[in-house]
Amino acid sequence: MSFAALRASARRVNVVASSARGSRVALRNSAFRKYSTEVPPSGPAPKGSNKLLIGGIAAAAVGGAAFWVYASNSSSAKEAGTALKSGAQAAKVAANYVPTKEDYQKVYNRIAEVLDSAADKEYDDGSYGPVVVRLAWHSSGTYDKETNTGGSNYATMRFEPEATHGANAGLKVARDVLEPIKQEFPWISYGDLWTLAGVTAIQELGGPKIPWRPGRIDGFAAQCTPDGRLPDASQGADHVRNIFYRMGFNDQEIVALIGAHALGRCHSDRSGFEGPWTFSPTSVTNEFYKLLLNEKWVWKKWNGPKQLEDKTTHSLMMLPTDYVLTQDKSFKKWVKAYADSEDLWFKDFSAAVSRLFELGVPTQQFVASEPWIMKNTDEN
Ligand code: HEM
Numbered sequence: 001m002s003f004a005a006l007r008a009s010a011r012r013v014n015v016v017a018s019s020a021r022g023s024r025v026a027l028r029n030s031a032f033r034k035y036s037t038e039v040p041p042s043g044p045a046p047k048g049s050n051k052l053l054i055g056g057i058a059a060a061a062v063g064g065a066a067f068w069v070y071a072s073n074s075s076s077a078k079e080a081g082t083a084l085k086s087g088a089q090a091a092k093v094a095a096n097y098v099p100t101k102e103d104y105q106k107v108y109n110r111i112a113e114v115l116d117s118a119a120d121k122e123y124d125d126g127s128y129g130p131v132v133v134r135l136a137w138h139s140s141g142t143y144d145k146e147t148n149t150g151g152s153n154y155a156t157m158r159f160e161p162e163a164t165h166g167a168n169a170g171l172k173v174a175r176d177v178l179e180p181i182k183q184e185f186p187w188i189s190y191g192d193l194w195t196l197a198g199v200t201a202i203q204e205l206g207g208p209k210i211p212w213r214p215g216r217i218d219g220f221a222a223q224c225t226p227d228g229r230l231p232d233a234s235q236g237a238d239h240v241r242n243i244f245y246r247m248g249f250n251d252q253e254i255v256a257l258i259g260a261h262a263l264g265r266c267h268s269d270r271s272g273f274e275g276p277w278t279f280s281p282t283s284v285t286n287e288f289y290k291l292l293l294n295e296k297w298v299w300k301k302w303n304g305p306k307q308l309e310d311k312t313t314h315s316l317m318m319l320p321t322d323y324v325l326t327q328d329k330s331f332k333k334w335v336k337a338y339a340d341s342e343d344l345w346f347k348d349f350s351a352a353v354s355r356l357f358e359l360g361v362p363t364q365q366f367v368a369s370e371p372w373i374m375k376n377t378d379e380n
Contacts, residue, residue: 097187098367099187099188099214101368101372103185103187104188104192104196104214104372104374105374105375105380106185107181107185107188107193107196108196108199108200108374108375108377109377109380110181110184110185111132111178111181111196111197111200111201112200112204112377114128114177114178114180114181115127115128115129115132115197115200115201115204124264124265124281125264125265125276125281125282126282127201127205127282128173128174128177128201129200129201129202129204129205129263129264129282130201130263130264130265130281130282131170131171131173131174131177131264132174132177132178132194132197132198132200132201133198133201133202133260133263133264134170134171134174134264135157135171135174135175135178135194135197135198136152136194136195136197136198136199136201136357137198137257137260137356138157138167138168138171138230139152139155139156139157139191139194139195140152140195140356140357140358140359140360141229141230141231141243141247141356141359142156142162142225142229142230142360143229143246143247143248143359143360144225144229144246144247145246145247145248146246148360149223149225149360150225150229150359150360151358151359151360151361152191152194152195152216152357152358152359152360152361153191153216153217153219153360153361153362153365154191154216154217154218154219154220154223154360155189155190155191155194155216155218155219156219156220156221156223156224156225157171157175158175158190159220159221159224160221160224161224161227162224162225165227165230166227167227167230167231167232168230169270169271170267170269170270170271174194174197175194178193178194178197181193181197188214189214189216189217189218190216190218191216191217191218191361192214192215192216195212195216195357196212196214196374198210198353198357199212199353199357199374200374201263202260202284202353203374203376204376204377205263205282205283205284206283206284206285207284207346207349207350208284208346208347208349208350209350209373209374210350210353210354210357211350211354211370211371211372211373212354212357212371212372212374213358213366213367213368213370213371213372214366214367215361215365215366215367216361216365217365229243229246230243231243231244231321232321233271233273233305233319233320233321234305234306234319234320234321235320235321236320236321236324237324237327237328237331239321240254240321240324241254244257247356247359248359249352249355249356251330251331251334252334252348253348253352253355254331255325255331255334255335255338256334256338256345256348256349256351256352257349257352257353257356258288258321258322258325259286259288259289259338259345259349260349260353261277261278261288261319261322262277262278262280262281262283262284262285262286262287262288263281263282263283263284264276264277264281265277265281266307266317266319268304272304272305273304273305273307273317273319274304274307274317275307275309275315275316275317276315276316276317277291277316277317277318277322278291278316279315279316285342286338286339286341286342286345288322289335289336289338289339289345290339291310291316292318292322292323292325292326292335292339293326293335293336293339294339295310295311295312295316296310296311296312297309297310297311297318297323298310298311300317306320307319307320308320308322308323354371358371
């Protein structure tokens with residue numbers, strides 16, 4: 001195991017982090033050094049089924065170029081420049097470049113390496129996985145089923161004003177971490193890259209398989225969603241229901257999705273809240289539900305926003321919106337079910353996340369009729 005990997009695993013507040021994962025980190029880091037010198041893969045022959053996708057990408061690229069001209073004198077010119085790059089992507093596709101599942105698997109593998117590179121940078125708990133899952137979710141969770149707007153299709157979080165919506169504070173970290181992968185595989189759309197990164201993080205951090213397929217296209221700034229579509233952590237059950245019902249989820253799916261808080265932590269310089277939910281913030285487990293039910297939670301005495309802390313160690317946290325899952329009968333039923341059975345949670349979480357990441361993407365844009373199961377790096 002490399003020194004960096006050792007240091008990172010020592011830093012992790014992680015009761016279930018196995019030495020197996022530690023050595024995988026070391027393995028991946030050495031694989032990264034080899035692989036990064038390779039040239040991007042070249043694409044196989046065209047498939048007729050992608051005509052719609054090609055048209056959509058070309059249209060989005062034209063819009064992106066127009067926006068770039070308009071915004072080139074503004075502070076958002078850099079973000080807008082990424083829309084122009086979708087022109088390069090359109091050119092690739094127009095030149096009959098149709099990536100296969102194997103090409104996307106290469107992107108998955110590269111993402112896995114980059115997530116682990118957090119250990120070398122002493123970032124958080126040693127993985128970019130949690131912040132990347134949050135990016136994938138925030139890019140999808142803007143969906144409104146009534147107007148069929150928002151969702152993961154156009155990756156509009158690249159642009160102002162969505163990039164600086166309060167709920168998205170800190171997600172530049174995740175976008176920046178993934179940007180070199182976009183440069184390495186320029187044919188992938190940002191929406192596909194971000195959601196595939198969410199899938200990679202969940203699978204590589206010990207979670208269930210998340211069925212996923214490509215087909216999202218890059219949009220432009222005019223498609224940004226209005227502020228206020230993502231949940232506000234200081235609110236109650238009504239707010240949580242309004243937000244998630246708007247996306248088309250029910251109570252069971254809401255509880256299943258929020259279990260993602262097994263991963264990662266709050267940052268006072270991002271959301272204002274502080275601390276991790278579990279002792280194993282780089283492992284996908286059902287610990288969030290177990291702790292929520294079994295620990296005694298008290299309001300934290302501090303100058304920051306209202307949040308709860310565990311009475312025993314004062315080192316874990318719950319957001320007000322997490323806590324309401326135990327205060328509402330219909331939500332609590334599912335908290336109990338998922339605390340009792342990690343298998344059940346994995347099954348429901350997998351289905352709900354898969355659907356979440358596809359919100360707002362017209363079915364005809366997908367390149368496959370059914371989502372794919374991507375291989376974990378240790379299955380390659
Ligand atoms: C009521 C719903 C939700 C609320 C109010 C909420 C709120 C928050 C807040 C305030 C943070 C801390 C951000 C920071 O300071 O860095 C956070 C982090 C996170 N959220 Fe949520 N969230 C919700 C649902 C979800 C869902 C559905 C997912 C994924 C399926 C998710 C995944 C994550 C992850 C992985 C992190 C950790 C990020 C990191 O470590 O950088 N959340 N969430």
